[in-house]
Amino acid sequence: MVTLAAPAKSDRRRPPPPGTGPADRAVARPGLGWALPATLFFALFAIVPLLLVAVLSFASWGGIGAPEFVGLDNWVTLLHDPVMIKSLWLSVLLTALGVVTQTPLSILLGVWAAGPQRNRAVLSAIFFVPLLLSATAVSVLWRALLDPNFGVPAQARWLFGDGNLLGSRTGAIAVLVLVGTWQFTPLHTLIYQGATRAIPEVLYQAAAIDGAGTVRQFFHITLPQLRNSVITSVILMVVGGLTTFDTVLILTQGGPGTETTISAFYMYQKAFKSFDFGAGAAIALLLVIVATMISLIVVRLSGYDRMASPKEGL
Amino acid sequence: MSLRARFPRSVAGGVALALALGLAACGGGGGSAGGAAEFHVLVYGDAANKVEKEIVATFNKTSDVKAVLDTVPGADYQQKLQTIINTPQAPDVFFNWGGGSIQPFVKAGLLLPLDELGPDAAGLETKFLPSVFDTAAVDGKAYGVPMRGTQPVLLFHHRKVLADAGVQPPRTWDELLAAVKKLKAEGITPIALGGGDQWPTLMWFEYLYDRIAGPELLKKALAGDKSVWESADSRKALSMLKQLVDAGAFGTNYDSVKFTDGGSPALLASGKAAFELMGSWEFSTQQDANPDFATKDLGYSAFPTVAGGKGDPAAVVGNTNNFYSVLKKTKHAEHIAKFLKLMYSDDFVKAQLAIGNLPTTTNTEKFLASADNAEYLKYQFDMVDRAPSFQLSWDQAYLQTNATPLHQAVQQFFNGQTDADGFIKAMQSLSTS
Known part of the structure; x- marks a missing residue:
């Protein structure tokens, strides 16, 4: 932390003369050495394992002995495996449903939580609790809550029928x-709360002068100003959704049958239940490719890569 | 300025140090196994380790070559074993489930058959119940010494619920169907099933196939004969299972219920369900969760017989026992043979009984009367002792690679996602070598 503050200090000692020359020439670019720790860390724990996974996906390995290279065998099997194809669709479906339900909810909650209401801080703190719990604990909790004979469904038969929630696909x-x-x-919600607070107050004042009410202000000022946050949040949801694992492991174990066997869970089953690490590696790599492609598409379509600020002209 | 200049060097130094430490840590584990005067025993880590520790201590008192017990916490055991068994870190002796769990190791030439352990291991097979000892044999050679308790599957019931409905514990399949009908009319789920775990569903297949076709069917299937799944016996078993499911024996929401989170045992204990087919551990599960019910109303009987079936009505399925197997690379075979002899000592039997395990040594019987739950233990022991065959649970008899598709197949057959043909196809696609 101390060292990170250092360049700023040294810059202050020789400030660029105002108005003379481009400002960035005076502020020297940080040396490559600065990138070294992070790069090494990233290489060691992300790039190298990823490359190893790529290599492993062309091998057959049961954990005993040396991996045996089998060319494209794993890939051919996977692409003809109905469970694999289905798992990709399920991953996309679950992710899409997650985005569709979470985005409007969190925008509304976030915008609300950004306001000056008196009860806001208390309620926001309560809303925040689920995030602090471990996913595993949350899943165990929900499993108990949803038990068809002793949980909530048993008390609300009119809503849940026989309570066979985890036993049916839907x-x-x-x-x-x-x-x-x-x-x-x-x-x-937290992302949107922060972003909403960053919207300049003048925009709302101008809108109020023009006679816009709360609803119009929300749709014409708040939402457009939140555009970049929406993209950030959606990308997080997509990446998180595609790699969902712990909730599936504890709540459904991919069942009933293979109805909730999403790709990340299928990878675990192949690698650590069936000890087919080659197939597991291939699924992992496929997931990396799919997730990267989806992120790129989202970034492209939304114009996020052009880095246009919504505050242009302010 | 000076800070910035110095930074890369200090970082590089730090990273180099970290890497060196990391590498040293990786290398450090290597030295422990295969030391001059000790051998390592790897076991599944749980409450039963108490006995394993005592036995190791007993052994070390008299032996100059010491046994070292390494425990791996439950869920990770098989993964850990699989990754180290062919490395220098491999243990000398390890815990396993017999059957499919050691078959790949035998095929890879890693295990030592018991008859090559030297004179101290002679006659080992006479010290254990044969139906159990046989499940750790691969291609006719024994590779495992039973080292914990046996866990046969029994049909448990709620005594009071059955009495109130005027139902007797069923001795035949037809009696079971009649009981299902009667209980359903009373508004009780006839049979509790933790379908969410999938393996409790499998138990119904294991017993019914055994009763109808005898143990030969699975033996052939495991040997690679996939046609047995299409046989008339196989189809008969499937249609009878279907009949039971369609009669509403398990209710409709069994796939949302699990045994492992206490769901199905609670159904039985609370009297919402009348039966549960479960391993012998149901008893201790109920003793922990519902002690009153366990002492007063928990009844048990053998799986019903099936008229015209080829299987012996006395045959049993379940988890035969856990086993110790020995790695070929060990330098201490003769000491290990002495260590394994302790697995049928009187002290071993008494210690296992004290923690609620039922050992499968021939000398177990004489200690049963003085144990806790003597009646229940005696029932099981006689059952296993008399059994002409003890079918190891399919998910353990098959290679572990098959566990997932096998579990999916039984679940999908029960909930109607696949029919008999689909199930047969799924079983035929399991790998056997």
Whole structure:
């Protein structure tokens, strides 16, 4: 921390003469050495494992002995595996449902939490609690709550019928979406709260002068100003959604049958249940590729890569 | 300025140090195994380790080559074993489930057959119940010494619920169907099933296939004969299971219930369900969770017989026992043979009984009368002792690579996602070598 503050200090000692020459020439670019720790760390714990996974995906390895290279075997098997294809669709479906439910909820909560209301701080703190709990603990908790014979469904038969929530395709997917929403909405609420507070007050004052009410202000000022935050939040949801694992492991174990076997869980099953590390590696790599592609598409479509600020002209 | 200049060097130094430490840490684990005067025993870490520790201590008192007990916490055991067994860190002796759990190791030439352990291991097979000892044999050679308790699967029931409905514990399949009908009419879920765990569902397949086709069917299937799944016996078992499910024996929400989180045992204990097919651990589960019910109303019986079935009505399925197997690379085979002899000592039997495990040594019987729950233990021991065959749970008899598709197949057959043909196809696609 101390060292990080150093350049600023040294810069202050020789400030650029105002108005003369481009400012960035005076502020020297930090040396490459600064990037070294992070780069090394990233290489050691992200790039190298990723490369090893890529290599492993062309091998057959049961954990015993040396991996045996089998060329494209794993990939061919995977692409013809109905469970794999289905798992990709399920991952996309769960992610999409997550985005669709969490985004409006967290925008509304975030905008509300950014306001000056008296009860705001207390309620916001309560909304924030799910984020502090471990995903595993949350899943165990929900499992008990949703027990068909002793949980909530047993008390509300008119709503849940026989309570076979985790035993049916629709029920299991609904539960996963619900738990995901409950768990991750607070994080996105936080993003929107911060972003809403950063919107310049003058915009609202101008709108009020023009006679815009709360609703119009929300749709014409708040939402457009939150655009970049929406993109950030959606990308987080997409990446998080595609790699969802712990809730599936504890709540549904991919069941009933393979109805909630999403790709990340299928990878675990292949690698650590069936000891087919080659197939597991191939699924992992496929997930990396799919997630990267989706992120790129989101960034492209939203114009996020052009880095246009919503505050232009202010 | 000076700070910025110095930074890269100090960082580089720090990183180099960190790497060196990391590498040293990685290398450090290597030296422990295969030391001159000790051998390592790797076991599944849980409450039963108490006995394993005592036995190791007993052994070390008289032996110059010491046994070292390494425990791996439960859920990770198989993964850890799989990754170290062919490395210098591999243990000399390790815990396993027999059957499919050691088959890959045998095929890879890693294990020492018991008859190559030297004179001290001679006659080992006579010290244990044969139906149990046989489950750790691969290609006719024994590789495992039973080292914990046996866990046969029994049909448990709620005594009071059955009495109130005027139902007797069923001795035949038809009696079971009649009981299901009666209990359903009373508004009780006839059979509690933790379908969310999937393996409790599998138990129904294991017993019914054994009763109808006998143990030969699975033996052939494991040997690679996939046609047995299409046989008339197999189809008969499937249609009977279907009949039971369709009769509403398990209710409709069994796939949302688990045994492991206490869901299905609670159904039985609370009287909302009348039966549960479960391993012998149901008893201790109930003793912990519902002690009143366990002492007063928890009844048990053998799985019903099936008229015209080829299987012996006395045959049992379940977890036969856990085993110690020995790695070929060990330098202390003769000392290990002496260590394994302790697995049928009187002290071993008494210690296992004291923690609620039922050992499968031939000398177990004489200690049963003085144990806690003597009646229950005696029932199980006689059952296993008399059993002409003890079918190891399918998910352990098959190679572990098959556990997931096997569990999915039984669940999908029960909930109607696949039919008999789909189930047969799924079983035929399991790998056997």
